[in-house]
Amino acid sequence: MHAATTVHADHVHDHIHPAPEGFIRKYVFSTDHKVIAFQYFFVGLFFLFISGSFALLIRLQLFDPAGKFLSFDTYDSMFTMHGTVGVWLVVIPLVTGALGNFIMPLQIGARDVAFPWLNMLSFWLFPVAGLILFSSFFFMTPHAGWTEYPPISLSYGVGTALWCAAIICIGISSTLTGLNFTMTVVKLRAPGMTWTRMPLFTWATFATALVNMIATVALSAALLALFLAVVFNVPFFDPARGGAPVLYQHMFWFYSHPAVYIFILPAFGVISEVLPTFTRRPIFGYKVIAFSSLAIAILGFAVWAHHMFPSGISPWLQLPFMIITYAIGVPTGLKVFSWLATLWGGRIRFTTSMLYALGFLIAFTFGGITGIFLAAVPADLHEHGSYFVVGHFHYVVAGGAVLGFLAAVTYWFPKATGRMLNERLGKLGFWLFMIGLTGTFLPMHWLGLEGMPRRYASYTYFAATHPDAVFWNRVETFSAFFMAASIALLTINVVWSLWRGRVAGRNPWGARTLEWTIDSPPPYYNFKKIPIVFGRPYDYTEPLPYQNLDHDVDPYPAPTAASFPLPAPAGAG
Amino acid sequence: MSTKPQMIEPKGMGPGFWPVMIGLTILNVAIAAVILYTPLDWILPEEWNPVADRAADIDMLFKFMGVFGSAIMVYVAGFVLYAAVAFRRRAGEPSDSVGVQLHDAPKLEFWWTVIPTALLIVLVVLTVQVWHRIQFGTVAPALTTEVVAHQFNFEIRYPDWQGSVFSPPGEMHLPVGKPVRILVTSADVIHQFWVPEFRLKAAAVPGLVQNLNLTPIRTGTFDIACSEYCGVNHSKMQGKVVVESPEAFERWLAGERAHATTAASVSLGGGDAAAGKTLFAQKCAVCHAVAPFEQKIVGPGLLHLTDDPKHPKLVDGKPPTAANIAEILQNGYTGDIGAMPNRQANGLSDKDIANLVAYLASLK
Numbered sequence: 022m023h024a025a026t027t028v029h030a031d032h033v034h035d036h037i038h039p040a041p042e043g044f045i046r047k048y049v050f051s052t053d054h055k056v057i058a059f060q061y062f063f064v065g066l067f068f069l070f071i072s073g074s075f076a077l078l079i080r081l082q083l084f085d086p087a088g089k090f091l092s093f094d095t096y097d098s099m100f101t102m103h104g105t106v107g108v109w110l111v112v113i114p115l116v117t118g119a120l121g122n123f124i125m126p127l128q129i130g131a132r133d134v135a136f137p138w139l140n141m142l143s144f145w146l147f148p149v150a151g152l153i154l155f156s157s158f159f160f161m162t163p164h165a166g167w168t169e170y171p172p173i174s175l176s177y178g179v180g181t182a183l184w185c186a187a188i189i190c191i192g193i194s195s196t197l198t199g200l201n202f203t204m205t206v207v208k209l210r211a212p213g214m215t216w217t218r219m220p221l222f223t224w225a226t227f228a229t230a231l232v233n234m235i236a237t238v239a240l241s242a243a244l245l246a247l248f249l250a251v252v253f254n255v256p257f258f259d260p261a262r263g264g265a266p267v268l269y270q271h272m273f274w275f276y277s278h279p280a281v282y283i284f285i286l287p288a289f290g291v292i293s294e295v296l297p298t299f300t301r302r303p304i305f306g307y308k309v310i311a312f313s314s315l316a317i318a319i320l321g322f323a324v325w326a327h328h329m330f331p332s333g334i335s336p337w338l339q340l341p342f343m344i345i346t347y348a349i350g351v352p353t354g355l356k357v358f359s360w361l362a363t364l365w366g367g368r369i370r371f372t373t374s375m376l377y378a379l380g381f382l383i384a385f386t387f388g389g390i391t392g393i394f395l396a397a398v399p400a401d402l403h404e405h406g407s408y409f410v411v412g413h414f415h416y417v418v419a420g421g422a423v424l425g426f427l428a429a430v431t432y433w434f435p436k437a438t439g440r441m442l443n444e445r446l447g448k449l450g451f452w453l454f455m456i457g458l459t460g461t462f463l464p465m466h467w468l469g470l471e472g473m474p475r476r477y478a479s480y481t482y483f484a485a486t487h488p489d490a491v492f493w494n495r496v497e498t499f500s501a502f503f504m505a506a507s508i509a510l511l512t513i514n515v516v517w518s519l520w521r522g523r524v525a526g527r528n529p530w531g532a533r534t535l536e537w538t539i540d541s542p543p544p545y546y547n548f549k550k551i552p553i554v555f556g557r558p559y560d561y562t563e564p565l566p567y568q569n570l571d572h573d574v575d576p577y578p579a580p581t582a583a584s585f586p587l588p589a590p591a592g593a594g
Numbered sequence: 595m596s597t598k599p600q601m602i603e604p605k606g607m608g609p610g611f612w613p614v615m616i617g618l619t620i621l622n623v624a625i626a627a628v629i630l631y632t633p634l635d636w637i638l639p640e641e642w643n644p645v646a647d648r649a650a651d652i653d654m655l656f657k658f659m660g661v662f663g664s665a666i667m668v669y670v671a672g673f674v675l676y677a678a679v680a681f682r683r684r685a686g687e688p689s690d691s692v693g694v695q696l697h698d699a700p701k702l703e704f705w706w707t708v709i710p711t712a713l714l715i716v717l718v719v720l721t722v723q724v725w726h727r728i729q730f731g732t733v734a735p736a737l738t739t740e741v742v743a744h745q746f747n748f749e750i751r752y753p754d755w756q757g758s759v760f761s762p763p764g765e766m767h768l769p770v771g772k773p774v775r776i777l778v779t780s781a782d783v784i785h786q787f788w789v790p791e792f793r794l795k796a797a798a799v800p801g802l803v804q805n806l807n808l809t810p811i812r813t814g815t816f817d818i819a820c821s822e823y824c825g826v827n828h829s830k831m832q833g834k835v836v837v838e839s840p841e842a843f844e845r846w847l848a849g850e851r852a853h854a855t856t857a858a859s860v861s862l863g864g865g866d867a868a869a870g871k872t873l874f875a876q877k878c879a880v881c882h883a884v885a886p887f888e889q890k891i892v893g894p895g896l897l898h899l900t901d902d903p904k905h906p907k908l909v910d911g912k913p914p915t916a917a918n919i920a921e922i923l924q925n926g927y928t929g930d931i932g933a934m935p936n937r938q939a940n941g942l943s944d945k946d947i948a949n950l951v952a953y954l955a956s957l958k
Contacts, residue, residue: 093829172782266801302696366681562599
């Protein structure tokens with residue numbers, strides 16, 4: 022293009038290794054971030070089926086208050102495994118592993134992450150963790166919930182020990198990924214991509230990586246202590262020998278609250294990319310959205326004890342944790358308002374991805390508001406340990422992280438595979454998911470406030486005084502199958518589209534971040550020439566702010582024929 | 595190669611901002627009226643006619659959060675749905691049509707930062723007030739009860755009437771209108787003591803005693819539920835609170851104490867020390883070592899229970915005779931050292947007590 026940019030590109034880096042040969046190096050022990058992202062995606066999806074099946078078994082158990090479907094013992098291991106698998110083998114590999122790995126290096130114009138070998142190691146710890154965790158079915162499964170509070174978890178020795186070993190593997194993986202992504206964003210941004218020109222998904226991934234790098238170490242420490250307690254009888258948590266059971270809860274939640282932000286920040290990033298593309302509006306309040314991710318990540322470290330208000334902590338300790346938890350509402354609210362303002366005055370295209378993003382806005386806001394209810398100490402003393410909590414965090418995880426993930430899959434699938442997903446199936450899946458989400462998790466809020474405790478294999482006593490509980494639990498059970506159907510439909514859609522989907526081309530949505538300037542799927546090494554960046558990727562009436570691109574791309578990208586007919590009403594040019 | 599896209603720009607705040615704002619505000623006022631002026635018993639048990647002093651305070655907080663939380667939810671959802679309709683791309687619009695190219699609106703952003711922050715500050719003030727009343731604002735309790743959680747029941751005790759047998763286990767009786775202190779702890783794993791109608795919950799943690807205060811203000815019978823996973827029968831771990839008139843409470847108490855005196859004498863003849871030793875390992879060794887007094891686990895070592903010159907008396911100040919040891923095993927004891935569960939909690943039969951006493955007397 023220009024002489025100056027050629028000089029610049031030489032200066033950056035200019036020798037490209039040949040792509041690896043052979044199946045094993047190419048698809049199994051690959052160091053390519055895109056292949057690793059796919060590996061995370063398939064592992065995460067596999068465990069999503071398992072965790073989802075456990076959830077359906079839980080719901081079938083609660084269809085009838087007497088709880089005769091499973092034995093109490095089996096039920097306990099089901100909710101434990103559902104939570105454990107859902108948190109560590111589904112959401113974390115999908116949102117940081119798959120999305121972060123695939124999108125972030127492409128968005129910053131990098132050829133890979135900073136430490137590709139470390140990235141491969143991070144991934145391979147996941148199947149190892151899965152094998153360790155599921156080997157517990159041959160001995161004794163963990164039973165004490167995904168939080169595994171001692172002393173009760175110590176009564177399920179082998180199960181708890183295997184659980185600790187598995188989650189420590191994931192902890193190590195998360196720490197390494199956090200370090201890797203942090204260094205990638207700091208060091209490998211294309212020339213000209215200043216911090217305030219970075220795409221917002223990359224900002225969110227950066228904030229997530231910081232949390233992963235710092236918080237996960239506390240989890241590993243907590244689980245190591247629990248492991249020693251259960252295997253070698255070390256009395257960390259035994260009050261009779263000078264230990265403290267509540268100590269574990271502090272260490273566990275020091276990670277596990279920030280972990281909620283590990284789930285949700287990438288989803289925030291996805292929404293901040295999807296909304297501008299389909300409203301054809303610059304993202305409203307770029308800096309507010311970017312910096313509020315950091316603010317949430319930092320404040321997220323000082324709220325963990327809000328999970329422990331009734332656990333026996335000093336009343337005075339409750340106050341700062343309550344107030345800081347309220348304070349997180351401010352940056353989160355600013356994000357939601359900025360997204361609303363992005364919709365306002367846009368020209369909205371209702372693709373599947375956009376529908377998921379709109380669903381996210383409503384479901385996540387609801388989950389955020391019930392979070393404030395839980396942060397208020399006196400109110401929490403009523404809600405804690407009830408179905409209100411279960412409803413709240415499923416709105417955040419399923420209504421936030423999973424909806425964000427689905428928005429991302431439907432948005433980046435054409436880039437990752439070169440094929441379009443079927444929009445009709447996608448939209449049907451969206452409505453099934455929203456109906457399922459509402460029907461399953463909304464009634465939990467009032468059941469919890471009425472007094473229904475969580476982790477009950479049978480609620481005969483509660484149904485005796487609250488006849489409506491049976492009705493609402495049945496509604497929840499039916500609705501859960503709607504969500505299952507939605508995920509099944511997504512799977513069918515993915516398989517069908519890989520085989521028969523329309524060819525996507527480079528930029529079917531007319532998006533402006535760097536990944537849409539290269540081929541779909543991206544070639545090995547992503548960018549033959551490292552692009553040079555002159556501005557933010559959200560100004561639809563300006564020419565693309567890049568030079569030194571590999572291809573001659575349209576300076577004003579618009580949705581292409583591949584993304585029609587569905588986003589375009591009849592008569593559109 | 596396409597050209598600069600066509601921008602379709604609405605005027606002012608855009609079409610419909612104020613009508614939508616006013617419509618949603620009317621809806622919010624209606625929701626607030628429902629929350630504030632109608633019974634919410636269908637979500638918050640006994641909200642309209644509270645059964646404990648703290649419940650009214652906590653429900654006030656719920657209603658405050660309910661009014662403003664639902665308002666924010668309605669505005670967000672309302673504007674999302676309205677925008678989805680009003681700003682959809684119309685038939686016939688060019689495929690590259692773009693929306694308003696606006697990056698910021700400082701005045702708007704100022705208000706949507708300031709208003710929620712101000713609401714949160716009001717919420718902080720309100721919650722801190724309620725929190726302070728609940729945690730510290732108690733008058734001297736007229737009655738103290740103790741809850742010792744076990745897998746899988748709540749043992750209820752009244753330390754003011756030491757030695758009484760209260761039955762059935764897991765039933766707490768409280769006189770209406772009297773301030774009461776409830777001390778909560780656990781004998782094994784972590785449980786939670788929850789009475790939804792009282793808006794009252796505390797974890798029962800081994801090695802820790804939590805202090806709850808309330809005044810029941812209306813009579814009735816309510817469920818106690820365990821709300822922390824505590825093992826396979828977690829979902830079967832419930833108890834009852836019976837709030838009754840002071841007269842009924844006194845009658846119940848008198849009945850229980852009469853029952854206690856008649857139940858006092860267990861026949862200790864034929865106690866088998868060997869069987870007692872086995873039983874001790876199962877039931878007692880968690881808290882008591884067979885070692886000198888000073889080697890405490892939870893309770894003291896019991897090696898020289900009957901012949902320790904430094905500790906010539908039992909914890910209740912009586913001489914260490916077989917009958918007095920049996921009395922503690924039957925009724926439990928709460929003193930400076932801690933809480934010894936009673937026979938219901940430990941599941942001890944008359945025969946078990948006789949065997950244990952025989953074994954303890956044999957330790958020298």
